[in-house]
């Protein structure tokens with residue numbers, strides 16, 4: 001295990017500190033609450049000469065992603081960050097980045113989409129882009145943000161993957177709350193991320209290439225199949241990179257984190273900061289002898305169906321919590337994918353969809369206890385709103 | 391057209407790694423009509439050559455004079471721009 005230093009960091013600080021240690025060639029940015037703190041910190045590192053990065057202040061997120069794409073296509077290592085409306089505005093170029101197979105890392109402080117306008121945390125922004133070919137990893141707390149950011153560079157640039165990675169954290173709840181973060185030495189991070197090595201890029205004058213040409217009925221489909229194949233290749237490669245990083249941090253990562261699942265009868269599945277709240281509830285209910293457990297998915301793209309279903313099959317009933325509504329769908333997006341994966345694997349776990357926390361609405365330990373109690377009592381309601389005044 | 395390759399065979403992300411391979415792409419197959427040149431009427435003004443978006447008008451010397459000499463039909467997509475700009479009725483869509 002490598003030496004660490006303790007820092008009092010918000011999730012935004014953790015993301016920008018990782019970016020400083022990675023020291024990318026280019027960062028393009030536009031301020032968007034609550035992500036702004038990330039690129040504001042990073043701008044200070046640039047001004048103070050602590051990084052060698054070319055910092056591009058663009059006039060919109062569409063241009064931010066375009067500039068990042070340009071930098072990576074040229075052969076550089078580039079990063080950015082955004083939230084909510086910014087992610088929605090850049091959505092066209094988000095799909096271009098993965099379609100052109102350009103590795104990059106984007107920190108996203110998840111925030112509700114308009115309208116009505118709202119600056120607080122939910123997952124409607126990331127759900128909007130989850131099918132655009134980016135690897136999507138979620139962080140419970142600033143420590144996990146920091147570690148996911150560093151691993152994301154290697155995952156993204158792996159020659160068998162070459163896909164961009166979005167590192168999600170809950171807006172404000174994680175991005176602006178201070179916690180202790182153990183940070184690695186700069187040299188340790190530098191050694192882990194290494195030099196970017198792609199065999200084809202625009203500024204390789206000896207081997208000229210064209211990036212981004214037209215493909216019609218003859219080749220477009222093949223190129224999309226390749227992009228999907230790369231996602232499934234990531235299923236093999238991500239555990240290898242995590243295992244390598246584990247040697248440095250001494251921690252275990254994985255597709256999901258199980259909390260007190262061994263003899264659990266019911267479980268909640270929830271991502272990001274709410275998993276932290278739920279762990280406290282699990283402990284309190286276990287004290288009362290109630291066999292409850294938690295599954296925290298870390299990735300939703302690629303979708304670790306085998307790992308999630310294997311974990312879910314340990315319990316009789318589960319509630320899958322989505323912090324966004326897929327309007328008109330029968331339950332939340334994560335619930336639906338998990339239900340489908342469960343059915344395909346002949347699982348019998350009874351599943352319930354919980355919609356919660358929109359626009360930063362508090363999700364309290366009492367709310368989560370209520371969900372667990374409902375599962376224990378055999379609540380048959382398929383879709384349940386938690387925390388809304390109905 | 392060369393035979394179509396599989397997802398395993400092509401470079402990722404639609405990248406082109408052989409410069410100039412648009413020569414293999416015969417846009418002439420898009421055309422429903424293509425221009426016919428009447429060299430006798432051509433004055434060699436070169437309007438068609440400069441306006442053709444696909445550089446499809448061949449030129450050369452005819453009896454010691456500079457003239458349009460033909461159309462590269464395998465690339466001419468039949469847009470009709472050359473016909474529209476020719477002031478001497480030397481090009482017609484057919």
Ligand code: SF4
Pocket residue numbers: 424425441442443444445446447461465466467468469470471472473
């Ligand atoms: S029809 Fe269009 S493409 Fe064809 S020769 Fe004329 S200008 Fe060029």
Ligand code: SF4
Pocket residue numbers: 431432433434435436437438439457458475476477478479480481
């Ligand atoms: S525009 Fe007409 S006259 Fe002029 S070069 Fe072309 S064919 Fe000849």
